[in-house]
Amino acid sequence: MQITIDTEDHIPLFAQLVSQVKKAVLDGKLSSGDALPSIRQLANDLDLNNKTVAKAYSLLERDEVVQTKGYRGTYIHPEAKVNSAIDLNEWALAKLSDVTRALREAGVTDSEIRIAFTKTMTNHTHREN
Amino acid sequence: MQITIDTEDHIPLFAQLVSQVKKAVLDGKLSSGDALPSIRQLANDLDLNNKTVAKAYSLLERDEVVQTKGYRGTYIHPEAKVNSAIDLNEWALAKLSDVTRALREAGVTDSEIRIAFTKTMTNHTHREN
DNA sequence: ATATGTACCCCTAGATCAAAGGGTACATAT
DNA sequence: ATATGTACCCTTTGATCTAGGGGTACATAT
Structure with missing residues (x-):
């Protein structure tokens, strides 16, 4: 999947991440079971701090768009598509x-x-x- | 009536004023029609800023504990006793x-x-x- | 050893707000 | 002239919040 972060934007970085993942789910670019990059991996790729990515992931998990399986990484939640629409x-x-x-x-x-x-x-x- | 202000207290000055007037009404020390000191007068007596007293008075008026009659001064509201109990x-x-x-x-x-x-x-x- | 999510600690840079005061001005009525 | 409530202007002090980052540590499992 493709994620672009605009550091110049007034929207918080973690919020950009969250909405981009949700959008990818709604667009079908990410579906149930798909693996997401690890926190450290994505933070490195996008040149963000670990904690910024971790915050986005934990919000996505709370919204049940994503499922974290401990040391095995983070995956798209079975109900992701429905839950991505809920704000x-x-x-x-x-x-x-x-x-x-x-x-x-x-x-x-x-x-x-x-x-x-x-x-x-x-x-x-x-x-x- | 007697009003004492504790500048050392953590409670805002205008709030002290408001609650003291309400208490005086509930205790019967002030009743419907009684005149209150003018804003400038009371501010001078208690060594407070005009605006602090004005703020307290306007809150008391909103709560209908007090009635302002323009240039004629400020008086205790007819329903003051009931309204002083409402927070x-x-x-x-x-x-x-x-x-x-x-x-x-x-x-x-x-x-x-x-x-x-x-x-x-x-x-x-x-x-x- | 290595990678996973996670949980703490600390810090900075902005913004926003409450409380209080200072000042000036106004219409109204005595 | 004087006093009334009221409505603006601007300022300071202290508190609290967000977003973001830096660092360190942990149990878990490969």
Whole structure:
């Protein structure tokens, strides 16, 4: 498969990787069971840092577009085609948009909304990347 | 009425003002129709900036704890006692907490939640303080 | 030995924001 | 003239976040 990264682009590198893999799946250029290059391999080829590629891969795994088989490498997920069409982030955006609109209509200040938001994010026993 | 401000406290000055006025209303020390000191007057007494006091007053007005009558000054709102018990910010906190919990359970990253949040806040044609 | 994904630690460079203050100006009414 | 709330302008301080990188280590299996 072909992956091109534009370092000049304003879109984060890991995000470019993620969407390119998803696009390749939707276009049929990658299908269930296909092997992806290893993290270190791809990082080397594209002249990216390991962690940038690792981040993209872990996001793809969470979206079930990719399956990691430990030391055996990373492969396209059986349900990849379906899952590539689902955009978790857009759903999150919609959900948050609903709430903030309701809060604003109730007279809550933007500033207050932000403060309440960061409070929920810091209190809520955080881990994650 | 008595208002004491603790500059050393981690709680914002305007927030201290707001909660002290609400508390005074709940305790019956201030009741409907009572006049509050003017913004400039109170700022001078407490050695605060005008804008800090003005911010507190405008929040109190939004919460309908206080009523501003233009050049005639600021007075306690008829419904002040009821409205002093309502905490808009806690409600906002609860609402946001619900959504972020749902998003997290769906596998959305904290980072992604934050990004989606700021997107809703910036896109949504903002004004406000 | 070597390669796999993964999990930590630290760091930098930007951006954005809250809180508070400083200043100036305005219409309104006394 | 004076006082009222209000609406702008701009600034500083400190905090927090993203994206990205650097490094090191680990268990697993070939």
